Amino acid sequence: MESRDRPAVISISSHVARGSVGNRAAAFALEALGFPVWSVPTVTLPFHPGHGPGTRIVPPAEAFAGLVDDLAGSPWLKEVGAVLTGYFGSPDQIAPTVRLIEAVRRVNPEAIVLCDPATGDAGRLYQPEETLAAIRDHLVPIADIATPNRFELEFLCGLELSDNRDLAEAASALGPRTVVVTSAFAMLRGGTGNLLVRDFETVLAEHRLIENAPKGVGDLTSAVFLARILSGATPEKALQATTAAVFEILARTTKRGADELTLETDADSLKHPMAMVQMRRLAHPSGNRRA
Numbered sequence: 412m413e414s415r416d417r418p419a420v421i422s423i424s425s426h427v428a429r430g431s432v433g434n435r436a437a438a439f440a441l442e443a444l445g446f447p448v449w450s451v452p453t454v455t456l457p458f459h460p461g462h463g464p465g466t467r468i469v470p471p472a473e474a475f476a477g478l479v480d481d482l483a484g485s486p487w488l489k490e491v492g493a494v495l496t497g498y499f500g501s502p503d504q505i506a507p508t509v510r511l512i513e514a515v516r517r518v519n520p521e522a523i524v525l526c527d528p529a530t531g532d533a534g535r536l537y538q539p540e541e542t543l544a545a546i547r548d549h550l551v552p553i554a555d556i557a558t559p560n561r562f563e564l565e566f567l568c569g570l571e572l573s574d575n576r577d578l579a580e581a582a583s584a585l586g587p588r589t590v591v592v593t594s595a596f597a598m599l600r601g602g603t604g605n606l607l608v609r610d611f612e613t614v615l616a617e618h619r620l621i622e623n624a625p626k627g628v629g630d631l632t633s634a635v636f637l638a639r640i641l642s643g644a645t646p647e648k649a650l651q652a653t654t655a656a657v658f659e660i661l662a663r664t665t666k667r668g669a670d671e672l673t674l675e676t677d678a679d680s681l682k683h684p685m686a687m688v689q690m691r692r693l694a695h696p697s698g699n700r701r702a
Contacts, residue, residue, distance in 0.1 A: 418492020418522075418641065419447040421482065421515070423508055424529070424630065425498040426452040431672035432459050432627035433498055437634035441495075443678045444638040449482065449491070454500030459626045460537075462670070469500040476507040483514035491515050492522055495637055496550060497630055498529040499538070505545040512553060523640065526554035526587070527633040528563050536566060543567070556640070557587040558633045560594045575606055575615065580696040582608035589646055593632055599689060605632065606693075607650045613693040614647050616654040618686065621661045627672050632657050635681060647690075655684035662686070 420441050425433030438448040453475070457465040470478070482488070494512050499505060515522045528546045530538040547567050551557055565572050568581045575596045582590035588609060595606035597617045604617030635656055639649035659680040664673045674681075 417446050418519075419449055419487075419490040420493045420495055420637065420641075421449040421451060421491055421511065422495045422634070423451040423453060423497065423499075423504075423511075424495070424527075425454045425456060425500065426450075427456045427458055429458045429671070430462075430627070431625070431631075431674050433630055436627040436630040436672060436674065437495060437497060439674050439678075440631055440634040440681055441638050443674075443681045444635070444642070446638055446641060447490070451479065451482070453498060453504055459671075461626055467500075472501065472503040475501075475504050479507040479511045483511045488515060488518045492519060493525065493637055493641060494522065495525045495527070495633060496554075497527045497633065499542055499546070502539065502542040502545045505542075505549055509549050509553065523556065523637065524554045525556040525558065525633055525637045526550045527558045527629060528567060529629060531562050531566055532560060532629075535562075552586045554587045556589045556591070556637070557582075557585055558591045558593060558629065558636065559585075560629060561592055561596075562594070564592055575613070575693060576696050578606055579608050579613045579693070582606070583611070583695075583697065591632070591636060591650065593629055598691060602689075604689075605650060605654050607646055608695075609646050611695045611697050613695045614650060615691045615693055616650050616688045617691070618654065618658045618688045621658075621665055623665075624661050625664055625670055625672050628657060628661065631660070631672065631674075651688060651690055652684060654688045655686045656681050658688065659684045659686040 422437045438450045455468040530543045590608045592606040595604045597604045602617045603620040607614040635653040660677045
């Protein structure tokens with residue numbers, strides 16, 4: 412796909428002044444891979460909250476809705492080929508986001524919607540349950556792709572998921588045709604993986620687990636996977652390339668001792684990752700394929 416033919420991506424997520432999380436990670440990755448980005452901030456923070464408390468600037472509900480509705484009514488909407496949603500600053504931001512997605516699809520029915528339900532990790536919610544419920548009830552059902560981590564998938568389905576078979580079953584019932592579950596259960600000792608569930612096929616991409624990894628991995632994974640799909644890769648190839656790129660950047664970041672993803676230094680890893688990942692086809696719990 413020639414760069415001039417590449418569609419714009421509307422990326423709706425958080426903005427940090429310092430660091431590589433939220434839209435700082437997603438927009439960078441998409442642009443590095445050749446896609447123009449319309450960046451919509453849901454909250455502005457000085458740095459990732461994991462580094463400590465900081466001022467949180469959430470746009471007033473009316474102002475956020477007005478900005479999003481302006482985009483929905485803009486004459487450039489035909490440029491948009493995808494919408495990516497990530498971290499929301501408030502549950503009242505979700506209804507305007509749904510309106511924007513509907514407007515994009517009216518202009519471009521082939522547009523891809525990826526929902527990263529950025530609401531929790533490591534067994535705890537870091538978003539209000541009201542936000543999780545709004546994402547579950549209004550955004551996930553209209554998405555083409557969802558990229559929950561396994562803890563978010565548990566929150567979304569209300570079940571404890573103890574192995575990849577459970578993850579695949581829950582992902583199949585989630586709604587979107589394609590689901591990538593990050594932090595899936597690895598078959599390699601000391602590993603971690605991403606589980607692709609699509610059309611009753613399940614594929615695991617796994618690599619060595621990097622302890623105490625910087626934040627932003629989910630944002631980066633979602634953006635790179637979307638870019639690969641938009642570039643024409645099959646979901647399985649997109650999974651492999653995405654997992655390799657993110658692992659490579661994580662490994663290089665931690666080797667430097669950095670506390671944030673060093674995307675600006677490792678942009679080549681986004682485009683041409685060299686890291687090896689183990690790809691495995693797993694049995695789907697349904698035992699058959701969609702007709």
